[in-house]
Amino acid sequence: MSWSLKIFNKFPINLSSSIHARAFNSKAIGILGVPFDKGAGTRGTDKGPNALREAGLIDEIKHISSNIDVKDYGDVHYELMNTNGRKIHNLNDLSDVAACNKALADQVEKIIKDNRMPITLGGCHSIAIGSISGVLRTTTPDNLCILWVDAHLDLNTNTTSPTGNMHGMPASLLVKELRSNWPTIPELEWCKADLSLRNFCWIGLRSIDYYERIMMEQYGIKYFDMRDIDRMGIDKVTNAALKAINPNGDRQLHVSFDIDSLDPLFANSTGTPAGAGLTLRECLFLMEEVHRSGTLSSMDLVEVNPLVGDVRDVTNTLNSAKAIVCAAIGSNRSGNSS
Known part of the structure; x- marks a missing residue:
C-alpha cells in the first residue's frame, strides 16, 4: 500500500455531491x-x-x-x-529570485485588494514563492490551502x-x-514561512528526489502520484484531494499548476518534462471540479517554455495551458452559456 493511500483512507470519498463553499469573486x-x-x-x-x-x-x-x-495587469x-x-550555498x-518574488507578492496583494482573483502566468515555478506570499498578506495561513499540480514535489x-x-x-x-532546515536568507526575510504542510496536497507526482521522499514520509504529506491516479481515476482523486485540504469547504484555495504535470504528448514545451503524466482530459476535469468547488481564489500557471520543442510542441503546450486556465474560471466542455 502506498503512502498516499495510507494517508487518504481516512478521508471519505463522496462522489454524489461536490464541496460547498462560499463563492469567491471569480467573475x-x-x-x-x-x-x-x-x-x-x-x-x-x-x-x-x-x-x-x-x-x-x-x-x-x-x-x-459575458x-x-x-x-x-501587465x-x-x-x-x-x-x-x-x-552568497548562500547552492541557491x-x-x-533575482528574491527580488522578482517580492515584486510579485506586492502585485498579487494589489490585485486581491482590487477585488479580483489573481491568475499568475509564469515563468518558472520559483514564482510560487511570491504569488502565494501575496495571497497570504490578505488572509490567514489557516484559511489558505494549496493544491500543487506538478510532476515534482518542489520541496x-x-x-x-x-x-x-x-x-x-x-x-x-x-x-x-521546514523553516529550521534553511539558513538565514536576508533577501527573503519578507517571505513568511507560515503555511503548514497539512494544508498542501500534490497531484501528478512522478519525479521525486531522495530527500523529498524522506520528507513525504516524515511529515505525512498528502499527495496523489500517477499510480494513484491510474488506480483510482481522476474523479476520486480530485474529490479526495479537495476534501483532504479543505474538509469543510470554507478555506480559500490556491492552485499552483506546473505545465509539466501533463504528459509531454500534451505539453512538451517545458524545461523539465516527465513521461507518463496527466492527460489533458484529466487536467481539465481536475480544474473544472476546482471551479465547481467555489473555493478557488488564486492560481499560478508556470513552466511554459516556448523555446523548447518545435512549432507543434509549442502550439500544443500553449493550447493545453489556455484550456487549463479557462477550465479553472468556468469554461465548460459541454458549452458555455453567457
Missing part, C-alpha cells in the same frame, strides 16, 4: 505575467506569459461568459536588492537540491515545518 479576474526564468536550469520560461497572451488567452477567458471581467518588473556581496541566482532546500535551481524549492520556503 473579476486579474492576469499578471511574470517573465522570469532564473529559478530554472533551462532558459525560456520568461517568454511564457507573452506567448500565452499572443495565443489569445485573455480573449478566450472573456468568451467563457459576466467575466478581465484586467491585464508584467512584473523588479530591481535587485543591495546584498553587499552575500542559483538568489538575488528541496539549498542543502538537498541536486541542482541549486530554485524552481525546485518554492514549497519548502513557504512552510513552517
